[in-house]
Amino acid sequence: MFDSISPLSLMVILLTSLIASLISGIAGFGGALFLLPVISLFIDIKLAVPILTIGQIFGNGSRVFFGRKDLSWKPILYFLLTALPLTVVGSYLFTVLNGQIIKLVVGILLLLLVSYRRINKKEYYIKNNGMLVGGSLTGFISGIAGSAGPLGAAFFLGLGLTPSSYIASEAVTALSMHIVKTVVYQKYSDVGLYELYIGVLVGSVMILGSWIGKKIIGKIKKEYFIYIVEFLMVITGIQMIIGYFT
Numbered sequence: 271m272f273d274s275i276s277p278l279s280l281m282v283i284l285l286t287s288l289i290a291s292l293i294s295g296i297a298g299f300g301g302a303l304f305l306l307p308v309i310s311l312f313i314d315i316k317l318a319v320p321i322l323t324i325g326q327i328f329g330n331g332s333r334v335f336f337g338r339k340d341l342s343w344k345p346i347l348y349f350l351l352t353a354l355p356l357t358v359v360g361s362y363l364f365t366v367l368n369g370q371i372i373k374l375v376v377g378i379l380l381l382l383l384v385s386y387r388r389i390n391k392k393e394y395y396i397k398n399n400g401m402l403v404g405g406s407l408t409g410f411i412s413g414i415a416g417s418a419g420p421l422g423a424a425f426f427l428g429l430g431l432t433p434s435s436y437i438a439s440e441a442v443t444a445l446s447m448h449i450v451k452t453v454v455y456q457k458y459s460d461v462g463l464y465e466l467y468i469g470v471l472v473g474s475v476m477i478l479g480s481w482i483g484k485k486i487i488g489k490i491k492k493e494y495f496i497y498i499v500e501f502l503m504v505i506t507g508i509q510m511i512i513g514y515f516t
Contacts, residue, residue, distance in 0.1 A: 274464065279312045283468075284475050291329045291476035295483015296490075297502045298426070298440045299419030301476075302326060303509060313468075321469040323451045328473025330445035332480040337438025345429055348401035349422070349443050353409030357447045360413020361454035376411055376421055377510030380503045383424050387500065396428035405443070412447050413454070419444060420506045423499065433487045433495045 275283075286308040294301030302322055309318040334341070396404070404425030411418035419440075426440040487495065 275312050275468075280468075280471070283309055283312065284471060287325060287472045287475040288479045291479025292483050293479075293502070294329060294419070294476075295333060295437070295480040296486055297423070297499050298437045299423040299444075300502045300506055301329065301479075302419055303506050305472075307513075309472075317465055320452065321465050321472065323448050324466060324469025325472030325476055326448045327445060327452065328470070329476030329480055330441040330448060332477040333441035333484070334438055334445055336480060336484040337434050337441070340432065340435040340438050341442065342429065342431055342435050342439045345398050345401045345426070346439050346442050348398045349405035349408075349425070350446055351405060352402050353405035353412075353422075353443060353447055354450055356406050356409035357413045357450045358454060360410040361451045363414045371514070373510045374514040376418060377507040377514070380420050380424070380507035380510070384500045384503050384507075395430050396425055400428070401425060408443075409447055413451055420503050424503065427496070427499055433490060433492060434484075437483075437487060 283305075286305055290301030290305035292301075293304060305325075306318060306322050309322055313321065404422060408418045408422035408425070411421060422443060423436075423440055426436055426443075429436070429439075431439060490498070
């Protein structure tokens with residue numbers, strides 16, 4: 271349990287939450303990696319990650335709701351089949367291990383994935399069986415490192431979905447993993463009512479950001495949308511690598 275934060279600090283967290291959810295609403299990821307460092311300025315990292323996870327339940331849940339007509343259920347189910355059990359394993363390890371090295375690996379992997387797409391030039395498509403691999407990697411890393419949205423997004427991007435279907439379908443899997451992580455964090459971390467309260471406030475603001483993001487992606491052409499997602503993957507990968515050394 272941490273001491274109550276000041277109203278000004280809370281306003282900074284909530285404003286950043288709005289921006290973070292807008293990023294996630296457009297690209298399907300990136301918000302957590304943008305928001306976590308800000309929350310960590312005011313709250314210990316061991317509590318900041320569970321608070322962020324609670325907030326993301328609202329953010330991802332709202333993206334699922336706004337894009338419910340465009341969900342692609344088959345790859346979602348394949349992904350969750352391996353993601354959920356490994357999220358449990360990763361979440362438990364988070365409570366006893368340092369996940370920084372995992373973030374470094376993910377950062378390097380993201381840069382390699384985008385480089386491969388650009389060098390190869392050919393569109394690559396992931397089949398449903400490939401989502402089993404994506405689910406296992408994303409679930410484990412999400413649990414142990416707090417977030418693995420960009421990695422999961424890379425697999426869903428490879429399905430060739432429309433922007434709206436990509437955002438909503440990826441959000442279903444993220445929502446499911448965040449619920450699992452919240453249960454594990456609640457059991458093994460010192461998360462109390464005040465932390466839950468902050469998480470709910472963060473999540474409430476994220477709903478607005480998701481709504482704005484939904485309006486924006488409806489006006490973006492698919493080819494431009496892919497460039498936006500890849501650009502954010504590169505930025506996220508660089509951020510993760512730098513974060514490891516600082």
